[in-house]
Amino acid sequence: MRILIKKGRIIDPSQNLDFIGDVLIEDGKIIGVENSIEIQEEVEIIEAKNFWVLPGLVDIHVHLREPGEEWKEDIETGTKAALYGGVLRVACMPNTKPPNDSPEVTKYILEKASQKGYVTVYPVACITKKQEGKEVAEFGRLKKAGAVAVSDDGKWVQNSEVMRRALLYAKNFDLAVISHCEDMNLSKGGQINEGYFSAKLGLKGIPASAETIAVIRDLILAKETKKPVHLAHLSTKEVVSFLKWAKEEGISFTAETCPHYFTLTEKEVENYNTLAKVNPPLRTEEDVEIIKKALKEGLIDVIASDHAPHSPLEKEIEFEYASPGMIGLQTLLPLSLNLVREGYLTPLTLLEKLVLNPSKVLGIDPPSLKKGAPAEIVIVDPEEEYTLTEDILQSKSKNTPFLNKKLKGRVKKVILKGKVFDLTFS
């Protein structure tokens, strides 16, 4: 079967391409990317005028909740949400129940993904056994089972010696090490950003230092071990100057942020809105501005969703008892497009952060529109405005502060594994 995508704006960071043209696909492979391709017969034509034609996004920070918390999400629904968000590869975090600290869990996830998954799943395994921060997990066996990275996401490896050992041991197996940067003594009991709103709401604040201190330690260990560290979901303005310092020092690291940290402020928690409870917490306008600048300056390399589904059981309760996190797979692209609209990024530099750099972190070949590459293509209307209703959200959980809010930019079609998914229904 042949598919011809006509007159779309082709943006591919792997080849530094941004032009209007056609893409021809045969049997799930890209066989032509040209200014114009003319074929009349035996071809399905997709008109893409005014649309963007992109390689599939790679989201390296996703919670699929399976095994163990399937009432929130499972591999099938989570990857369906990814598909609808134009995210064609996801790395799933290991804080499942049980945590992914064994080859058995890694294999279970991959098997489930191959049976039920809509998009490709890359398991992230634990840094330490049971995420307890004490003993380094079986990196070799985990890698062999299919893990691409390790992280104790949700927790920081508090013991510096254990973290140092993990960075060293990960070198043996070329595993990426992803750190959830949070000094948990400083953040203990914290609910929201420390400041005006923690005072107003009487909720314990989480100081910026909880993140900054953790980032600095991990950078120093990365320098000493010469093993790059990936700093997950950065949220504070304070860390940015240390990222700059680390670049000057020649420390190799990558840094990530999420759309909510460059879109929302702590003000969202007003009136104890549990949908805006997230860890790290939403910060101030100043933080948002500096995070955006850090994206522009290339100090932050990756945008990930930190898709964290929770059901009403965990959210429609008292704020302090509510679980932190928000879903994000279907808002990743529309919210990130604001960075282009506001002039912080170009379409190409945006896609570097959504496709190319996250692939580099995991050490995988990035989705690409190169001739010969498997077709993992997303067609987006960057201008479409719509209200994010529960019906649009494919995730089992609907916990997002963007629910019933206006978004701009929508995935129209996805071409994956030789199939065309038409994603607009209205």
Add this chain to the structure above:
Amino acid sequence: MDLKTKHLLDIASLSKEEIEDILNLAENLKEILYRPIPKVPTLRGKLIIYLFYEPSTRTRFSFEKAAKTLSADTLTFTGKGTSIEKGETLLDTIKNLEAIGADLFVIRHPVAGAPHFVAKHSKVSIVNAGDGTHEHPTQALLDLLTVREKLGTLSGLKIAIVGDIKHSRVAHSDILAFQKMGSTVYVSGPAQLLPDLKEEDYYKITKGGFKICYKLEEAIKEADVVIALRIQKERHGEALVPSFLEYHEFFGLKPEHLELIKEKAILMHPGPINWGVELAYEMEKYPFQVILDQVENGVAVRMAILLKLLTGEKNYENLN
């Protein structure tokens, strides 16, 4: 004047006029408490349900006395011995008690915002009787009433609050309440128990109306009102002050401090008191300590709140 909302959730959302109105009503109602038969039929047939998820003596009995004086029926639900132990959520509890016929809930809860959460889902009025480290609005109102009664005004005063400000919902409500009425609030205590500098932006609601003092003497010097607070040890989770002995030595209010405060300045405490920690036991003898007046005013203030929320402006009849 009716309140803007049907709930009493915090001082933050009350205007100066609303506060004055509540105080005036409370002052009028207080007389009922001195009658030979201190009971009026005004709230007959109304059902007030107390939801106390945290221990309380003064507040609970004070609300109870206020309700009984106004002839309301009351039921009490405490965190123990009811369905909370079977895992029922707060929201389900509220819905069930509404179905039973509650007209108003008085809620005390260990976490901030629990009454606000309930108010979003409840059809009937909610009164916050203390939520975590957030606010305790009726305590602030009774503090205001007491100061107004003793000093004749609520504006232009220097109010010193000493102790565990950070974990005290009473302090949070008082800081806002006294500023709203035109006074200045000075807080002091161990720095780790004071609001931090970023949080100060919230507490300072009038220009120069709020000041953090690291030296106790600075806070109480020339004060018209001194409010001592208990160390909220149960909310700390770990030791935040090295010892009570040290606390008392450097932050406890002692007879020597009486030299610094204004003559006839009043001394208050929301209770429960730990004598020998925040207050030297000699302070009980201080002629201008008004701690039990506060308790008495608590009943009047709560009568006013119940009356306001359960009846309209025109219906303050049957008070004879």
